[in-house]
Amino acid sequence: MASKETRSRVAVVGSLNMDLVARAPRLPHPGETLAGRTFAQVAGGKGGNQAVAAARLGAQVSMLGCVGADANGAQLRAGLEAEGIDCAALETGREATGVALIVVDDASQNAIVIVAGSNGEVTPETIARHEAVLAAADVVICQLETPLATVHAALAAARRLGKTVILNPAPATGPLPAEWLPLIDYLIPNELEAATLTGLPVGSPEEAATAAAVLRAAGARNVLVTLGPRGVQAALEGAAPVLYDAPKVEAVDTTAAGDTFIGGFAAQLAEGVDVDAAIRFAQRAAALSVTRAGAQPSIPTRAELGG
Structure with a gap:
């Protein structure tokens, strides 16, 4: 494993958002005005969340993305830099x-x-301009909150450079292009995304295992379907399907739980930790995150996990 002086590197290609969060007794129905209880403005975006998670959980992180020339952009950049993330x-x-x-x-x-x-201004040309960032990384993470052509360019560049490639297919709107799947070492959807990618029902761990097998057969090397409190259904290269049970906690806010899992998993892979241990570590991090409110504010540090 990497020492603190030689931490392994994770590059995140993706989105940064300012999250405007309202808490209410329930989700509103279409056309309904519902009284909320609290409001908060916090840093978010899947790319930003995953970068912060990887940094807090042990990796040296670089962020490739785009913010606006406005107060939100300045705040998001400053927040990443405060986490030690290369911007x-x-x-x-x-x-x-x-x-x-x-x-x-x-x-x-x-x-x-x-x-x-x-986020829509992150283009394939952006990837080309910053290919050195990908070249310096051990693990490259992408999501789907930037243009699809950009995601494909990042996946292809990372594969060509010999990096471990993680794709979080969120938000998923349909099957992934067939040529993408062989570029991906770890495809990590949640149950809704797995259903969207495959057209199959994913209402149970058994159905998740079936969907994961379909995605592996289509070319993804490994598939991890995150199932919230039911755990993670894993279809790993050369292994039988296995369900990793989730730690039992009392959830307060599930926002960024999946991002915490991915960031923690990537940080562990970048250190050379085996996949089984990396999944369990990431689950512990995600479980702790749901006990706290907010996206990035909820993401734990490595010290909080005891290592």
Whole structure:
């Protein structure tokens, strides 16, 4: 494992949003105005969340993305830099910084609307300009909150450079392009995303295992379907399907739990930790995150996990 002086490197290609979070007794119905209880404005975006998680959980992280020339963009950049994240590849675009409108209910479930803003300005040319960031990484993480052509360019560059490639297919709107799957070492959807990618029902661990097998057969080397409190259904290269039970906690807010899992998993892989231990570590980190409110504020540090 890497020492603190020679921490392994994770590059995150993805989105940064300012999250506008309202808490309410339940999620509103269409056309309904519902009284909320509290409001908070916190740093978010899947890319930013995963970068912060990887940094807090032990990796040296670089962020490749785009924010606006506005107060939200300045705040997001400053927040990443405060976590020790290299922002040399974080560009400033013409559009306003992305925002996410989030409602969290009393059952700790959420509904999210994203306005991409400057995240839409991350292009394949952006990837080419900052390829040195990918070349310096051990693990490269992508999601789907930047343009699909950009995600493909990042996946292809990371594969060509021989990096371990993680794709979190969120938000998923349909099957992934067939040519993407062989570029991916670890495809990590949640149950809804796995169902969208495969067209199969994913309402149980058994159905998740079936969907994961389909995605592996299509070319992804390894598939981890995150199932919230039911754990992680893993279809790993050369191994039988296995369900990793989730730690038991009392959830307060599930926002960024999946991002925490991915960041922690990537940080462990970058250190050379075996996949089984990396999954269990990431589960512990995600479980701790749901006991606290907010996206990035909820992400734990490695010290909190005892290592």
